[in-house]
Amino acid sequence: MSKFMDVHHGMTGISDDQLRQAHAADLAIQNEEGVVFERAWADPESGTVYCLSEAPDAAAVQRIHERAGHRADEIHPVPLSV
């Protein structure tokens, strides 16, 4: 398992409810790919959402996000953290 930070653009105006629903949609199916979504942060003004996860690989993160209806624009492995 590795840690990933993925980024979604174009989410301008996202609400707290929409962020929670999107995160819940990921959590509902994440086990099928061995992914654990840990946190997500959103900037409604710039339309940016950051998601932190643990996963076997970036493709597994993307498969869950795609099936949940919100494909990630960037997925970066973040092997280092403090």
Added chain:
Amino acid sequence: MSKFMDVHHGMTGISDDQLRQAHAADLAIQNEEGVVFERAWADPESGTVYCLSEAPDAAAVQRIHERAGHRADEIHPVPLSV
């Protein structure tokens, strides 16, 4: 206090020690601007570093990062989180 995600580009090859030293340099002076740096994640391959903080405003985050020697390329308020 608001939550911010800032992003540094061009940090290709950053090591675990370098990330820890950079974070420690922020922590050493963050009180002077009322900033609390919480976490940081790095992708040495793409050279991207993400920092999560609580701060009075984005300018305060930037002042600490600049004085610590690593100006942020982007600073996004992230008022929503799950």
